[in-house]
Amino acid sequence: MSANETLKALVDLQKIDVQILELEKDREQIPSRLKEIEGILDERRGSLAEEQNALAETEMSRRVLEGDLKAEKEKIRKWESRLNEIKSNRDYQALSRETEAARKANLGIEDEILKRMQDMEDLKISIGQKEEDLAELESKLNEERQELEGKLRVLDEGIEGYRNSRDDARSKVDDRWFSQYDMIRKRRDGVAVVAVVDEHCMGCHIGIPPQLYNIVLRGDEIQTCPFCHRILFYQQALDELDSEN
Ligand SMILES: [Zn+2]
Missing domain, CATH: 1.10.287.1490 (Helix Hairpins)
Structure with missing residues (x-):
């Protein structure tokens, strides 16, 4: 499973979790x-x-x-x-x-x-x-x-x-990433996976280092925000994944 595939699975999972949280x-x-x-x-x-x-x-x-x-x-x-x-x-x-x-x-x-x-x-x-x-x-x-x-x-x-x-x-998320996701989610009011936009984390809205930004954009490994520790993803990469399938 590629990093982006894992990220995509996490984002999908989070969408559901956010809905459940709202209903609850x-x-x-x-x-x-x-x-x-x-x-x-x-x-x-x-x-x-x-x-x-x-x-x-x-x-x-x-x-x-x-x-x-x-x-x-x-x-x-x-x-x-x-x-x-x-x-x-x-x-x-x-x-x-x-x-x-x-x-x-x-x-x-x-x-x-x-x-x-x-x-x-x-x-x-x-x-x-x-x-x-x-x-x-x-x-x-x-x-x-x-x-x-x-x-x-x-x-x-x-x-x-x-x-x-x-x-x-x-079931589509590896155990390792799931436990990390679950841990962050509990600490960060239900939001553990966030997009990066213009070198900014959309969770805490703080600018991230350019080097980290580039890694997230490339999408070959999963990174977290150095400030709020949420898992970062690049929306366009996930969209491309969608169009491939
Ligand atoms: Zn952040």
Whole structure:
């Protein structure tokens, strides 16, 4: 295998690897967004559940207060009928004061009950609004989720397809150059093989020595850039290789 043939095989392999990398980058965003959507919905559902619990608790507390009020009213009614039977003025005064105090206490309980009812009204309005907002958000986010899941399937299929062609491209590169390519690729953001143009490396855009430039142009051996260490090739030589085949 000539140097240019190896370079050509590396360039072909790299084209596929770059595609895979791009698809993987697109793919990377999706799971985190899906998780984010789940988080947003969970938070809204939690906040709705909190208010529903508060409503149930307020309702319970209102019932307890109503029970208390009923018992207190019953007590007052008994006291009032007893007042009619009391002969002693002092006893009458005492029970009369008790009855008055109990009536005042009942006004307080009635206020508490009214307050609970008002709270329940407010909570019902807020819950209704939250349910409406949640339903709207759910439909919007479910739509986005379905889109993302569809995109994920397309990307996975694309990646799978490129991986198959990659195996083929990989088999055309000698092990030695493949390991060098793979090492540089990992260090240089996926680009290990670059063209030289006008005595410049297209990876780091630094000018290379003329002697090295001439070797790359001749294409009888594989060279790397002295600055970024990427493998260098001359595009025209690879194009000529193509037209020979
Ligand atoms: Zn370079």
